[in-house]
Amino acid sequence: MKRAGLLLTALLIPSTSTWAGATDMDDLLAALRQARTLEARGEVTITVLFPPRAVPTRTARRLPLVAFTPALITRNFSVSRADGGAVAGRPTVRFDLLPRVGTRARWSLWVDQVWNIPLAYEERTATGELARRAEFVKVNPKPIRVEAAVVTQPAALHAAVAQALPGLVLPAGFEPSGVTARADGGLTISLTDGVNVLALVTAPRNVKAAPGVASRRVGAGFVWLVGNLPQGALEAALAGISGIDPAGLGTFASPEGSKQ
Numbered sequence: 001m002k003r004a005g006l007l008l009t010a011l012l013i014p015s016t017s018t019w020a021g022a023t024d025m026d027d028l029l030a031a032l033r034q035a036r037t038l039e040a041r042g043e044v045t046i047t048v049l050f051p052p053r054a055v056p057t058r059t060a061r062r063l064p065l066v067a068f069t070p071a072l073i074t075r076n077f078s079v080s081r082a083d084g085g086a087v088a089g090r091p092t093v094r095f096d097l098l099p100r101v102g103t104r105a106r107w108s109l110w111v112d113q114v115w116n117i118p119l120a121y122e123e124r125t126a127t128g129e130l131a132r133r134a135e136f137v138k139v140n141p142k143p144i145r146v147e148a149a150v151v152t153q154p155a156a157l158h159a160a161v162a163q164a165l166p167g168l169v170l171p172a173g174f175e176p177s178g179v180t181a182r183a184d185g186g187l188t189i190s191l192t193d194g195v196n197v198l199a200l201v202t203a204p205r206n207v208k209a210a211p212g213v214a215s216r217r218v219g220a221g222f223v224w225l226v227g228n229l230p231q232g233a234l235e236a237a238l239a240g241i242s243g244i245d246p247a248g249l250g251t252f253a254s255p256e257g258s259k260q
Helices: 002-012 024-034 070-076 157-164 231-238 246-252
Strands: 042-048 057-060 077-087 090-099 106-112 118-124 130-139 175-181 187-192 197-203 213-218 221-226
Touching: 024 070, 024 077, 024 090, 024 106, 070 077, 077 106, 077 130, 090 118, 157 175, 157 246, 175 246, 187 246, 213 231, 221 231
Parallel strands: none
Antiparallel strands: 042 057, 042 130, 077 090, 090 106, 106 118, 118 130, 175 187, 187 197, 197 221, 213 221
């Protein structure tokens, strides 16, 4: 009877580990899977410092969505776990994601110890400056059920992008994840390393110079690369492009304003 009572107690104690011997990476991916079906609501403070904006802080009822791609996270990041303290009065575990290669942004996620879903996250530049942070300051007593889409990458998209922009060198760890048609006749190609997202744009006009933006003229058009990477890395990706031939990307393109 005593043994049965101990077993019952063990089963009732919440744990962020999904199975015995799970690694920090396993536990993070389990929380991201959980977040596809369970979501906290309440009051969230969101601060965005990159790209710069006149009003960097706003509030919302939920965390802004981040298109996490588990396979790329496993390939591109190392993960470590630490005590996250309390977020909105609830105990959390903090997962730190550090890039294995390249000068990419690094992330931290605060995961609720009982619900096993994120309550906060932040993105920092390669040199450590805060780029954005979102965190619950008040949270409802129970999370709600949701049905989030699973992020997938079209198998042939990488080759199609290479054909459309010969000489393009993708920043280390990044892969094309989607294409959106622009109103000006150009295209926006989303690049992801599993967490960070860059926008690779073909357009008939140049873009205004700004931090995190690189552009160059290619033939009669322009190519831009926008995102949280050092300026040199953005420029190096575009430096060898010899032409723009977007015809092969048409089958991948969604209309502007649609969700990928």
